[in-house]
Amino acid sequence: MTGPPGVARPYVLLSCATSIDGYIDDATEERLLLSNDADLDRVDEVRAGCDAILVGAGTVRRDDPRLLVRCERRRAARVARGLPASPTRVTVTGCGDLDPQARLFTVGDTERIVYSASGAVEKTRHRLGALATVVDAGDPVDLVRMLADLAERGIGRLLVEGGAGVHGQFLAAGLADELHLVVAPFFVGDRRAPRFVGEGSFPWHPGRRAQVVEARQIGDVVLTRYALSERCEPTQAD
Numbered sequence: 001m002t003g004p005p006g007v008a009r010p011y012v013l014l015s016c017a018t019s020i021d022g023y024i025d026d027a028t029e030e031r032l033l034l035s036n037d038a039d040l041d042r043v044d045e046v047r048a049g050c051d052a053i054l055v056g057a058g059t060v061r062r063d064d065p066r067l068l069v070r071c072e073r074r075r076a077a078r079v080a081r082g083l084p085a086s087p088t089r090v091t092v093t094g095c096g097d098l099d100p101q102a103r104l105f106t107v108g109d110t111e112r113i114v115y116s117a118s119g120a121v122e123k124t125r126h127r128l129g130a131l132a133t134v135v136d137a138g139d140p141v142d143l144v145r146m147l148a149d150l151a152e153r154g155i156g157r158l159l160v161e162g163g164a165g166v167h168g169q170f171l172a173a174g175l176a177d178e179l180h181l182v183v184a185p186f187f188v189g190d191r192r193a194p195r196f197v198g199e200g201s202f203p204w205h206p207g208r209r210a211q212v213v214e215a216r217q218i219g220d221v222v223l224t225r226y227a228l229s230e231r232c233e234p235t236q237a238d
Contacts, residue, residue: 009147010051010158011231014167015043015180017221018196023188024164031063034184036219041071046180048074050087050159052113052150056166057093066103067161068110086110088155092141092166096120098127105131113153115146143173168197171204171228178233179210179226182218204228 017034018024026032035043047053053067068086069075075085088111089104096116098105105112105128112132116124118139125134137146150158160170170176181196204210213232214225 008151009144009175010150010155011178012147012158012160012170012176013046013050013178013180014160014170014176014228015046016162016167016196017182017184019184019186019188021187021189022195023190023193024162024196025194026188027190027192032188034221035182036221038219039182039221039223042218042223044070044074047087047159048078050157051155052088052090052157053159053161054090054092054166055161056163057091057095057098058165059161059163060091060098060102060104062163064103065161066107068108084110087159088113088153090115090150090158092137092146093117093120093124094141096124096127098124100128100131113150115141115149117141143169143175147175164194164197168200171197171202172200174203174229177227177229177231179228181224181226183222183224185220 016024019034024034048069048071055065055067059065067089069078079085086108090113091098091104092115094117098114114124114128114132114134115137116134118136121134121136128134135149160166211227212224213227214223216223
């Protein structure tokens with residue numbers, strides 16, 4: 001699936017790491033490390049090949065990510081191609097509760113875009129001021145509208161790094177082209193912890209299986225790449 005016909009949108013790549021039993025974190029206040037150094041470097045390479053990186057507002061509040069390309073060589077290569085050192089950073093909010101002191105808004109000098117539900121646009125603009133471009137994305141937030149706006153801004157490749165609610169919305173709407181799923185070799189086993197996605201109606205089910213285009217071990221974790229649309233690039237090497 002590729003979303004509504006005739007609506008331009010970026011290539012959408014979802015990236016997630018889980019435990020064996022499908023959890024993306026535990027129930028403690030400290031962030032659970034699911035990946036390893038080699039896989040984090042792979043993710044950095046994927047980031048460097050994208051035009052924008054998106055996370056939900058909950059991820060901004062919980063993890064305080066920078067969403068920057070870390071490797072100086074990759075940053076320099078982007079600049080040599082006439083691109084900013086890191087991709088545009090994007091978040092989505094329904095209520096506008098974003099901390100202007102979050103690293104997303106205070107670290108790095110790449111463009112920041114916040115897609116807000118209509119009812120929270122003024123609140124979000126008041127809180128963030130000149131730190132980000134705040135865009136009305138409908139009420140509730142309309143992912144198709146958001147993706148069309150990103151396409152108009154020149155975003156051709158979007159990396160979605162979470163959290164669970166955002167991943168679930170993209171998947172349920174059939175708006176993802178590719179999924180990178182990394183599985184760490186341990187269990188969480190706590191129903192209070194967040195899972196990769198919750199309940200929902202998804203385009204892939206026992207009668208319509210997603211296509212595996214790559215599976216490989218990276219240190220002690222395993223990466224599986226799934227093609228979720230005909231736009232997926234099966235020969236791409238990360």
